Amino acid sequence: MDWIKIMCNILDHRKIKMIRKGPEGNTLVLLWLLMLAEAGKCNRGGYLMVSDSLPYTAETISMVTDIALPTVQLGLTIFAGLEMIDQQDGxxxxxxxxKYQSEDKLEKRRENDRERKQRHRKKQRDNLLALPEPGDVSRDSHVDRSRDVTPENRTEKKIEKTTTEQIHSLLSDTPFSVVSDNELIVLIKRHGEEKVELAADIAAVSWRREHKEIRNPGGYLQSLCVNPVLPELYEPPYVRAAKSKAAAERKRAEKDKQEKLSETEAQESIERDDYWHSLSEEARQKFIDDIKVSSPFGQCIPEEGAVALARLTAWESRSQMITNTGITGEHTH
Incomplete structure (x- = not known):
């Protein structure tokens, strides 16, 4: 399996929030996502198996995720306590x-990819058959050289220079960057600026996707000016620029949101620790004992993991009580 489904609001899930507020919270959330990815790679219905007879252990998970073994053991304990994982025969x-995979949609995507590649190969063959002979574009490139220099010509040359610079920027870092200004000017005179700019952008976008060998860059551009075959999912430069700007704005907004969230989480972490220490020793021990009894790992659960999960459970119980009754349920020594 090449991919799994993860909802965009996964970080807003109640259990994920509880984990993030606990010890090594962000690392444990990363561990959870890596375990989902590993389960997808295993492709055994959610079971973490190296082979049919060799299951993943905490040591295996630590090795493949590059997360320290004690943290992995803590994570497995918490995930089991929150019923995010289970164990069957070890x-x-x-x-x-x-929730995290969809075989029917995966097969449909594979079929769509096959059909898309077939259509693209056909378009490539048709484009190659339509290419003019090498040098057809450059043979006419002398037509501009003998004109008298007049104010009108100077203005026209300035416009041509600006246009060719824009086109060269579209073609940068592609095989089409070798096309000369004179060749571009000839194409502009034949087909107009808009068609040449469109052809240049199509050529650059197609090459960056496919990295196919281009033997006659000028001729290829000429063919696209005559017959501009748009690549699948093509978007013109102004659309891409608008999306890039919007993405940058979203990134800034997300950064601001994360900073505020971090401040809130830091404050909640302090409040959670204060609440845990406000409980009597008997109350704290009861939460810990309940975790050990309910954990599928039984008494083998690490003490650190039991305490961490007990803290989360106590805080969740308090939050639920406030929601239901409005009573804070504060404890004192």
Missing amino acids: IIFIANWS
């Missing part, structure tokens, strides 16, 4: 795995 598997 094999770890992702609970509700069907």
Whole structure:
């Protein structure tokens, strides 16, 4: 399996928020995402298996995710306590795995990819058959050289220079960058600025996707000026520029949001720790004992993991009580 489904609001999920507010929270969320990816690679219905007879262990997960073993053990304990994973005959598997994969859609995508590649290969063959002989464009490139220099000519040359610079910027870092200004000017006179700019952009976009060998860059541009075959999912430069600007604005907004979220989480972490320490020793121990009893790892659960999960459970219980009754339920020593 090449991909899994992850909802855009995964970080807003109640369990993920609880994990992030706990010890090594962000690392554990990363661990969870990496485990989902590993389960997808295993392609065994959510079971983490190296082979049919060799399941993943905490040590295996630590090795493939490059996350320290104690952190992995803590994560497995918390994930099990939150019913995000389970164990069957010693094999770890992702609970509700069907949420993260869709075989029918995966097969449909593969079929669409095959059809798209077939259409693209046909277009490439048609374009190659329509290419003019090498040098057809450059043979007419002398026509501009003998004109008298007049104010009108100077203005026209300035416009031509600006246009060719714009086209060269579209063609930069592609085989078409070798096309000379004179060749571009000839194409502009034949087909107009808009068609040449469109042809240049199509050529550059197509090459960056396919990296096909281009033996006659000028002739290729000429063919696209005559018959501009748009690549699949093509977007003109102004659309791409607008999307890029919008993406930058979203990135800035997301950064601001994350900074505010970090401040909020830091404050909540302090409040959560204060609440845990405000509980009596008996109350804290009861939360810890309940975790050990309910954990599929039983008494083998690491003490650090049991305490971490007990803190989260206590905080969630308090939050739920406030929601239901409005009573804070603060405890004192």
